[in-house]
Amino acid sequence: MNIFLSWSGDQSKKVAEILKVWLPSVIQSLKPFYSSTDIKKGKRWDGELSKSLNDTEFGIIILTEENRTAPWIMFEAGALAKNIETGRVCTLLFDIKDTDVVGPLSSFQNTKSTKKDILKLLEDINETLAENKISKEVLIRVFEKMWPDLETEFTKILDSKKVKTKEELRPERELIEESLRILRNMHFRHTVFSNTDFEFDRHDKVIFDKESEAILFYSGEDEEYWIGLDQLNNTAEVIDFIFQVAGKSWCKSKHIKEFVDCLNEISNLYFDTSAQGVICPYGSFMKIDWNKREKARLTLLESSASE
Structure with a gap:
């Protein structure tokens, strides 16, 4: 299953990097897409991202204090909602509370970065895997083994947290221009x-x-x-x-x-x-x-x- 990891800002980028490696270690059939590394050098950035959005079956929007109102997060959330079946997009709250999520993002189901909620997220993903689904017992056993690694990485990110300036988020004008190109590619499905x-x-x-x-x-x-x-x-x-x-x-x-x-x-x-x-x-x-x-x-x- 293709899973799209949406991020904006340094902290959520680090979370996405970790999840890209960690998720398949629990459920091997998962194929997370993380835009910073999965777009090969020399490829059309907007075309590659459009294809990944169109091929995605599950979306995880990583929300932090620095990006919860960022234009790029809003754009990718809208694209995911348009392309994916209802119930297959969620927000992963990292170092923020449910009440911090406002606007369109509040319509998605929130997942806290806790052991209980991450396990529930994996169970939801596993239920959509059809023939690739693993038994609940196996999922829990593997999760219990792998959770300490994820918890340790999350703690490292929190410990190294620094005050970020607005300039460290992707430039808004650049995001708007790229968003328009991506939407155009997504719309013209017969044009190559x-x-x-x-x-x-x-x-x-x-x-x-x-x-x-x-x-x-x-x-x-x-x-x-x-x-x-x-x-x-x-x-x-x-x-x-x-x-x-x-x-x-x-x-x-x-x-x-x-x-x-x-x-x-x-x-x-x-x-x-x-x-x-x-x-x-x-x-x-x-x-x-x-x-x-x-x-x-x-x-x-x-x-x-x-x-």
Whole structure:
């Protein structure tokens, strides 16, 4: 199970570092994601984080006095709530009380950094593991063995606690800009960039490759067909292409829906509106220049010429 560890600030970062190693030592099937170390050098930061958020099955938001109102924590909490089933996101309170949690974060279930609450958290996680679930007896036995290590590490963090300045939290402007990029990546699920390193699920998908400006059709994992945006310059060409691809032996109804969804995302990307608003607003036939971000109604003369 993929577990997303959300942090902001030095103290919660240290807690995340410890949990990343400690959680799998109790339940081996757990795969914690900790953004400071799991994003490899040279990878697109926002793309990697978007993928991790989308693949996450459980979220732990590490709250401390220094970060409980930090913009980054609020952003990741919102992204986790959007992508994960209700009840699979919790806050881990480190050196703060329940009453210190305010605003949107107060809607999540709080876990205190105590032996009793950490065990309850592990039991909740274990219940969601299906075939990877371990027996309660084994969980408790392993937990009892591993808890002293976690308690010792938590004590070290508390003992070394220092007063932190606001500058030590991630800069707010930088966080807002990165948040917008991440949200955009999460929204455009059919849009990929040729230089993006993370793995993209291509199974029976229709995907827009931004660098080559081509729409790619996959049947299984194999690319079956592609068409460039420069071949979809007006409403008639779009409609004609839909009928063409629908006649292909590999084409399923899913491909047609994926193609329409893909057109919506491309239209949003280039024109900040839906595909209908670009291709056929109010039933009008349109000519479209994707590169110049220009669109105009086809005149009767132009329509006749295209026929």
